[in-house]
Amino acid sequence: MTDYPFLKDSYLSALEHSGAVTAERGWQPCHSAGESGWVPLYLRSHSRGEYVFDYSWADAYQRHGLAYYPKLVTAIPFTPVTGPRWRGSLEPTRLWEGVQERMNETGASGWHLLFPDQACRDALVDLPLAARQACHFRWLNRDYSDFEDYLARFQSRKRKNLRKERQRVAEQGVIIERVAGPLVSAEQWRVFYQCYASTYLKRGQLPYLGEDFFLQLAQTMASQILLVLASRNDKPIAAALYFLDAQQLYGRYWGCLEEVDGLHFELCYYQGIEHAIAAGLQVFDPGVQGEHKILRGFEPVITWSLHYLREPGFQNAIMDFCQEEAVHVHRYRDEAMTLLPFRKDGG
Numbered sequence: 001m002t003d004y005p006f007l008k009d010s011y012l013s014a015l016e017h018s019g020a021v022t023a024e025r026g027w028q029p030c031h032s033a034g035e036s037g038w039v040p041l042y043l044r045s046h047s048r049g050e051y052v053f054d055y056s057w058a059d060a061y062q063r064h065g066l067a068y069y070p071k072l073v074t075a076i077p078f079t080p081v082t083g084p085r086w087r088g089s090l091e092p093t094r095l096w097e098g099v100q101e102r103m104n105e106t107g108a109s110g111w112h113l114l115f116p117d118q119a120c121r122d123a124l125v126d127l128p129l130a131a132r133q134a135c136h137f138r139w140l141n142r143d144y145s146d147f148e149d150y151l152a153r154f155q156s157r158k159r160k161n162l163r164k165e166r167q168r169v170a171e172q173g174v175i176i177e178r179v180a181g182p183l184v185s186a187e188q189w190r191v192f193y194q195c196y197a198s199t200y201l202k203r204g205q206l207p208y209l210g211e212d213f214f215l216q217l218a219q220t221m222a223s224q225i226l227l228v229l230a231s232r233n234d235k236p237i238a239a240a241l242y243f244l245d246a247q248q249l250y251g252r253y254w255g256c257l258e259e260v261d262g263l264h265f266e267l268c269y270y271q272g273i274e275h276a277i278a279a280g281l282q283v284f285d286p287g288v289q290g291e292h293k294i295l296r297g298f299e300p301v302i303t304w305s306l307h308y309l310r311e312p313g314f315q316n317a318i319m320d321f322c323q324e325e326a327v328h329v330h331r332y333r334d335e336a337m338t339l340l341p342f343r344k345d346g347g
Contacts, residue, residue, distance in 0.1 A: 003245040006076040010220035018213035032098035037088025051080035075114035110309035129306040137298035139284035158341035181225030192239040195255030240267040251286040300336040
């Protein structure tokens with residue numbers, strides 16, 4: 001997956017140069033580099049922005065008089081998207097040696113590798129890592145010719161509900177435009193950031209990412225960006241930002257300046273599905289969480305994280321925890337599969 005956007009220098013350096021990823025913000029870069037490859041490593045002083053929730057582990061450490069932070073994390077900051085987690089042809093033993101060296105240098109309590117793809121997990125299978133599972137949702141392209149072909153696979157009632165949902169947006173006077181990254185204007189970037197920041201400000205929080213981050217990507221990664229804009233009465237009211245590579249579409253950020261019934265689903269799901277079909281992309285990852293995705297055709301899939309704690313007793317405990325948790329995760333995934341909107345005959 002050489003064009004996977006989130007492991008590129010341009011993406012990771014934009015996070016650092018824009019000030020989103022710094023030691024002061026709890027993401028101290030301490031990457032491991034060698035002749036055969038490179039692994040992103042961050043020394044963390046908290047767990048926010050990871051989307052693999054280990055707060056109970058940190059609490060258990062504290063109750064036993066131990067320090068859970070700092071910890072080492074291999075991840076894409078603020079980006080819970082499955083994919084490769086190193087560049088080059090690193091051998092597992094070399095990678096593990098580099099990680100252990102960093103743990104010794106920093107005094108980290110352990111190492112956590114978040115959202116690795118199958119190739120990463122296969123490469124690390126012999127390392128002493130606890131494998132944790134979660135259930136997220138993906139849209140899979142079953143060779144659909146267009147959005148109507150996709151809807152034709154739905155059960156009749158659920159197809160009608162989805163059409164009504166899209167129709168409500170149009171009836172409210174909303175105009176939607178998809179803009180390829182190289183064509184996004186400075187004003188459109190300004191509007192997008194205003195929308196993105198509003199999702200945090202409404203909750204009394206500051207956004208993780210500054211405007212400089214997105215403007216840097218506009219200069220270095222425009223060909224892998226798609227912006228979807230919504231307006232009403234010639235006034236911008238919402239925006240959603242996607243990334244893409246040769247196989248997948250990734251829905252990442254969204255925000256609105258006006259509340260419009262159904263607009264979130266339209267910008268963040270339906271527009272993404274339409275683009276994925278038109279571009280021949282095989283998978284659309286709309287982001288974490290959200291059971292409402294199921295009825296819109298996003299299928300439950302298992303995602304992974306790998307964990308190593310230097311305290312042997314705690315490592316054994318989280319291995320047991322992950323095995324028990326996996327039973328519940330698979331039960332949830334199986335139940336979610338029964339709620340998908342598709343016709344039982346496969347249509």
